[in-house]
Amino acid sequence: MGQPDHDAIVIGAGMSGLYQLHRLRELGMKVLVLEAGSGVGGTWYWNRYPGARFDSESYSYGYSWSQELLAEWDWSEHFAPQPETERYLNHVADTFDLRRDIRFASRVARAHWDEAGRQWSLALTDGTTFTARFLVTAIGPLSAPVVPRIAGLDDFKGEAYYTATWPKHAVSFVGKRVAVIGTGATGVQTIQEVAKTAGSLTVFQRTPNWCAPLLNRPIPKAEMAAIRAGYPALFERCQQTFGGFIHTADPRATFEVSREEREAFWEKLYNEPGFGIWVGNFSDVLVDRAANAELSEFVARKIRGRVRDQAVAEKLIPKNHGFGTRRVPLETRYYEVYNQPNVRLVDITETPIERITACGLRTSAEAFAFDVIIYATGFDAVTGSFDRIDIRGTGGRRLCDKWAGGPQTFLGVQVDGFPNMMMLMGPHTALGNLPRSIEYNVEWVTRLLAFLRSRGHTRAEATATAVQAWTEHVKAMGQGLLSNEVDSWMTGVNRNVAGKDVRIIARYSGTAPEYRRHCDAVAAGGYRELALG
Numbered sequence: 001m002g003q004p005d006h007d008a009i010v011i012g013a014g015m016s017g018l019y020q021l022h023r024l025r026e027l028g029m030k031v032l033v034l035e036a037g038s039g040v041g042g043t044w045y046w047n048r049y050p051g052a053r054f055d056s057e058s059y060s061y062g063y064s065w066s067q068e069l070l071a072e073w074d075w076s077e078h079f080a081p082q083p084e085t086e087r088y089l090n091h092v093a094d095t096f097d098l099r100r101d102i103r104f105a106s107r108v109a110r111a112h113w114d115e116a117g118r119q120w121s122l123a124l125t126d127g128t129t130f131t132a133r134f135l136v137t138a139i140g141p142l143s144a145p146v147v148p149r150i151a152g153l154d155d156f157k158g159e160a161y162y163t164a165t166w167p168k169h170a171v172s173f174v175g176k177r178v179a180v181i182g183t184g185a186t187g188v189q190t191i192q193e194v195a196k197t198a199g200s201l202t203v204f205q206r207t208p209n210w211c212a213p214l215l216n217r218p219i220p221k222a223e224m225a226a227i228r229a230g231y232p233a234l235f236e237r238c239q240q241t242f243g244g245f246i247h248t249a250d251p252r253a254t255f256e257v258s259r260e261e262r263e264a265f266w267e268k269l270y271n272e273p274g275f276g277i278w279v280g281n282f283s284d285v286l287v288d289r290a291a292n293a294e295l296s297e298f299v300a301r302k303i304r305g306r307v308r309d310q311a312v313a314e315k316l317i318p319k320n321h322g323f324g325t326r327r328v329p330l331e332t333r334y335y336e337v338y339n340q341p342n343v344r345l346v347d348i349t350e351t352p353i354e355r356i357t358a359c360g361l362r363t364s365a366e367a368f369a370f371d372v373i374i375y376a377t378g379f380d381a382v383t384g385s386f387d388r389i390d391i392r393g394t395g396g397r398r399l400c401d402k403w404a405g406g407p408q409t410f411l412g413v414q415v416d417g418f419p420n421m422m423m424l425m426g427p428h429t430a431l432g433n434l435p436r437s438i439e440y441n442v443e444w445v446t447r448l449l450a451f452l453r454s455r456g457h458t459r460a461e462a463t464a465t466a467v468q469a470w471t472e473h474v475k476a477m478g479q480g481l482l483s484n485e486v487d488s489w490m491t492g493v494n495r496n497v498a499g500k501d502v503r504i505i506a507r508y509s510g511t512a513p514e515y516r517r518h519c520d521a522v523a524a525g526g527y528r529e530l531a532l533g
């Protein structure tokens with residue numbers, strides 16, 4: 001077996017893959033990025049559904065590693081829409097001449113470790129093969145869309161769209177009868193946009209989510225200049241906060257303050273943009289049941305106040321989980337959509353969808369006719385993008401078999417039995433405001449690869465002991481978090497996917513600074529938790 005074709009192959013040209021390519025090139029490595037789409041951007045390439053936009057403040061979401069980028073890129077809105085983010089990532093690719101090392105329309109079907117050659121051997125779905133010493137997965141935690149388990153999906157003769165694979169051409173809803181299935185963060189953004197023009201809109205809701213106001217607005221030039229001047233402080237702040245957001249929890253506990261003070265604080269948060277009400281709330285609202293119940297009741301009152309028909313309002317108020325225990329969709333007049341005469345909410349826990357039909361769909365109570373059906377039914381999250389590639393490590397062991405009972409990782413970056421494979425935004429990493437986590441993850445992997453090269457190592461594999469210890473640590477960190485007691489993509493539950501009906505600990509749920517301390521200590525200690533050769 002000769003030398004591999006590449007020093008490293010990166011799978012994915014989203015925010016992780018683009019930055020990883022840039023960093024590995026700086027090390028002088030021969031790098032190839034394999035990207036399934038025809039353009040860069042990952043999440044921001046695929047998710048071009050109507051209304052798609054950031055829920056994190058734009059300027060806290062962009063890359064922080066290039067002064068050039070920070071100096072020249074203006075964000076037009078506090079929460080930028082998808083086309084702007086896609087333009088931004090294309091701008092990054094142009095500025096750093098990244099495209100020449102990216103192979104587009106290249107979906108990786110398999111990645112097998114070759115022990116004799118100390119290299120990864122990859123094949124695309126079209127059969128083209130590549131080899132590389134190191135494999136870096138930059139495949140995203142929310143990138144494997146699922147087709148819902150609903151009978152008759154192919155029978156529909158009208159227009160059917162999946163939000164995560166939305167077409168590039170414009171889609172008009174004017175005068176059309178439109179259905180949206182799914183009310184997660186994606187469904188909420190879609191619904192509030194489609195409702196503006198659709199002839200009629202019917203929303204099929206299984207589980208309502210607790211939504212909060214986004215309060216987006218344009219950024220005038222002068223404000224952008226002030227934001228730019230504040231970048232160093234802003235990114236420093238994001239380094240300190242729990243999840244890399246600009247918002248951070250209030251140190252006070254909910255019942256430490258009077259009812260009036262609580263209400264006033266929540267009122268303030270509800271009237272401020274972004275995730276403040278979720279991650280900038282009292283310190284105990286996501287762990288203390290009583291505190292969470294009180295906050296949930298506050299938000300429920302808001303929903304009742306915004307939706308005219310109180311029977312509809314009750315259906316929109318979650319009953320099986322508290323505020324913030326699932327990802328909070330941020331919204332712009334979402335609840336008011338249900339006051340429009342042409343919008344109807346169908347609770348499919350009461351009247352389940354039986355099947356999709358040629359002209360619409362049928363629930364247990366009624367037949368509906370539609371021109372358009374939109375599926376906003378989510379992703380096979382965190383491990384799904386790994387499951388879709390036939391990844392095999394030493395002895396031909398499959399990664400999906402190793403993770404059958406839930407992921408096992410070291411720092412969310414490596415897995416024993418899968419040498420020279422480094423994961424970006426893999427399971428057991430701190431997610432939060434993703435670009436902040438991505439930058440750290442990429443820099444850590446880059447530092448590791450530089451270390452290996454400087455020592456002449458061609459093989460690095462986390463030890464089984466290290467993987468077991470980290471996996472136990474991640475589970476222990478998740479104890480007591482109310483979100484880990486609820487079915488959601490964050491706990492790995494997806495009943496549209498075989499075998500994913502049991503909750504797992506998919507994410508590192510400590511703080512981002514704690515996560516970084518662990519990783520920094522491993523690097524400072526000379527990577528003793530990895531077997532190097």
Ligand code: NA7
Binds near residue numbers: 142148205379
């Ligand atoms: P989510 O948050 O997983 O939401 C998917 C939605 O689709 C949710 O309301 C589901 O109801 C619903 N769903 C899924 N399957 C079905 C079937 N078979 N029938 C009816 N309804 C169904 O995905 P999103 O894309 O909205 O957001 C994912 C993340 O991406 C988001 O949190 C951001 O971080 C970005 P359920 O709740 O399962 O009852």
